[in-house]
Amino acid sequence: MSQQRNYGSCNAIFSTYPINFNKENNPPSKMLPDKSKQDLDKIAMDKSKLNKKKSTSVETVTPKKTDLASQGRMNSSPAFNSTSKSKSTTTLRQDKLKKAASDDKLKTSKSRGYHMTTEKSPVTHFCSAKPPRTDGTPFRTPSKKFFSDHSLHQSTPDCFGVVQFETPRGKSDVATDEPTLYEGETSNLTVGIRVRPMNSKELSDPKVMSIVKVQGTNITVDCDASQHTFSYDHCFVSYANTARANHASQATVFNSMVSPLVQNAFEGYNVCLFAYGQTGSGKSFSMMGESTLSNNLAPSEDAGIIPRFCYDLFSLAARNSHYTISVEISYFEIYNEKIHDLLANNSSGNGSKRAPLKVREHPVFGPYVVDLSQHSVQSYEDLQMWLKVGNSQRATAATGMNEKSSRSHSIFSIILTQGPKKSESSNVSSSAESSRRSKINLVDLAGSERLSQTCASGDRLREGVSINKSLLILGKVIASLAESTSNRKRGFVPYRESVLTWLLKTVYLLNYHPRQPSD
Numbered sequence: 001m002s003q004q005r006n007y008g009s010c011n012a013i014f015s016t017y018p019i020n021f022n023k024e025n026n027p028p029s030k031m032l033p034d035k036s037k038q039d040l041d042k043i044a045m046d047k048s049k050l051n052k053k054k055s056t057s058v059e060t061v062t063p064k065k066t067d068l069a070s071q072g073r074m075n076s077s078p079a080f081n082s083t084s085k086s087k088s089t090t091t092l093r094q095d096k097l098k099k100a101a102s103d104d105k106l107k108t109s110k111s112r113g114y115h116m117t118t119e120k121s122p123v124t125h126f127c128s129a130k131p132p133r134t135d136g137t138p139f140r141t142p143s144k145k146f147f148s149d150h151s152l153h154q155s156t157p158d159c160f161g162v163v164q165f166e167t168p169r170g171k172s173d174v175a176t177d178e179p180t181l182y183e184g185e186t187s188n189l190t191v192g193i194r195v196r197p198m199n200s201k202e203l204s205d206p207k208v209m210s211i212v213k214v215q216g217t218n219i220t221v222d223c224d225a226s227q228h229t230f231s232y233d234h235c236f237v238s239y240a241n242t243a244r245a246n247h248a249s250q251a252t253v254f255n256s257m258v259s260p261l262v263q264n265a266f267e268g269y270n271v272c273l274f275a276y277g278q279t280g281s282g283k284s285f286s287m288m289g290e291s292t293l294s295n296n297l298a299p300s301e302d303a304g305i306i307p308r309f310c311y312d313l314f315s316l317a318a319r320n321s322h323y324t325i326s327v328e329i330s331y332f333e334i335y336n337e338k339i340h341d342l343l344a345n346n347s348s349g350n351g352s353k354r355a356p357l358k359v360r361e362h363p364v365f366g367p368y369v370v371d372l373s374q375h376s377v378q379s380y381e382d383l384q385m386w387l388k389v390g391n392s393q394r395a396t397a398a399t400g401m402n403e404k405s406s407r408s409h410s411i412f413s414i415i416l417t418q419g420p421k422k423s424e425s426s427n428v429s430s431s432a433e434s435s436r437r438s439k440i441n442l443v444d445l446a447g448s449e450r451l452s453q454t455c456a457s458g459d460r461l462r463e464g465v466s467i468n469k470s471l472l473i474l475g476k477v478i479a480s481l482a483e484s485t486s487n488r489k490r491g492f493v494p495y496r497e498s499v500l501t502w503l504l505k506t507v508y509l510l511n512y513h514p515r516q517p518s519d
């Protein structure tokens with residue numbers, strides 16, 4: 001019997017901007033208007049067009065040498081901190097693997113592999129299942145770096161210190177002599193930071209100065225008397241002058257950091273990528289981009305990670321002649337701890353807003369959103385229309401820090417299912433009667449806010465408090481996981497304290513392994 005594995009990989013993009021954050025920003029001159037009836041009519045038209053097409057309707061640090069990227073208004077280059085970071089490369093030992101597998105609490109139980117068998121349908125392995133290699137080479141995870149105690153760097157943010165992400169594995173994974181990680185690679189968590197250019201308002205304010213310098217994969221924040229250096233897997237700097245050397249375009253970010261995840265998804269791995277950063281730092285720009293709403297056959301230059309990811313999915317699918325591929329999407333936001341489906345009609349018949357969706361926890365598959373709509377997407381063109389619908393329904397508002405600030409966390413999910421092609425003559429599945437399902441979560445978190453700078457009051461204030469609270473809990477959850485890792489004990493992890501962490505538990509945080517991978 002072929003071995004089945006459950007793997008996942010996760011990327012995080014941290015967005016930032018290169019200025020001193022303590023300077024007060026003036027509130028914007030005008031507030032964004034509420035959604036106009038005209039917009040809603042347009043959305044309704046788009047949706048009815050989509051509904052005709054759909055077939056089912058049911059869910060941001062060891063330096064590399066690159067030039068010092070100096071910003072337009074950047075301070076003269078300060079000396080870098082003498083602190084250095086070394087990352088140890090660790091390979092899991094076989095006995096550890098066996099131990100991990102024998103630990104019932106940590107491993108993926110057999111039933112976590114989502115086996116859906118009906119008389120007619122083939123077996124479906126949820127979020128896992130790699131087919132056996134024909135050339136005899138061992139399986140390797142798509143891991144990038146594996147954090148260990150030795151990888152701790154004084155200036156690395158606490159939350160990404162010692163968290164180890166390992167893939168939950170099923171019983172059938174145990175008896176293998178192969179290493180779990182790519183040689184030389186140490187983790188399946190990759191962290192990148194992107195610095196956006198200063199906007200015209202910042203450039204025109206003499207009090208605003210650039211305080212961020214990037215060198216290779218190190219970033220130095222020079223504030224007042226102190227200087228802090230952080231190291232990441234990737235550091236990107238975008239300039240207003242896109243022709244400038246080392247400018248990180250949307251394509252650069254996607255190609256260096258995200259593109260490998262598309263391949264991983266096709267190999268049956270679960271993928272989660274989220275953008276975290278202060279409000280107005282460019283998370284939505286990185287995730288969605290600016291001209292997603294035009295009907296292009298291919299992503300425009302400004303298209304962000306989500307449309308590019310989907311485009312690559314469809315491109316790879318088109319080249320695949322061995323499997324039938326289905327792509328289903330869902331898109332929802334967590335606004336003030338309430339879940340709203342961004343691809344459903346959120347107003348009920350009588351004109352009032354639909355009740356928010358509930359989260360329930362399945363004993364085997366974990367937390368899920370009840371009644372979340374899922375849409376089958378056939379092409380990149382279809383996808384653009386759904387993105388248009390979803391983005392238009394997302395809660396945004398003007399704040400003192402961002403003219404169009406996301407007031408919610410958004411989660412764009414893709415279920416990629418690859419099934420065997422039916423034999424033309426017999427109408428029976430050609431090879432193994434199994435299909436692979438990978439779940440891809442692309443998360444655009446709402447920005448953390450300093451309420452004094454956002455000049456928030458009323459609804460904006462309530463939203464800001466809710467956003468900060470859920471981000472705080474996300475930090476707490478990651479810190480708990482990190483602590484459990486260092487203590488080599490499973491401690492209490494407050495997943496349920498926020499809807500965001502509860503929902504991400506299965507797709508991202510469950511990949512955590514609280515023990516050292518090797519001594």
Ligand SMILES: Nc1ncnc2c1ncn2[C@@H]1O[C@H](COP(=O)(O)OP(=O)(O)OP(=O)(O)O)[C@@H](O)[C@H]1O
Pocket residue numbers: 015195196197199238239277278279280281282283284285286290402404405406407445446447448
């Ligand atoms: N890399 C970039 N290049 C050029 N402009 C950018 C870049 N990143 C962000 N911007 C611009 O900065 C502004 C704020 O970006 P964005 O709305 O994406 O921030 P955000 O982090 O999502 O904010 P919030 O958390 O409040 O939603 C936008 O006008 C956007 O066009």
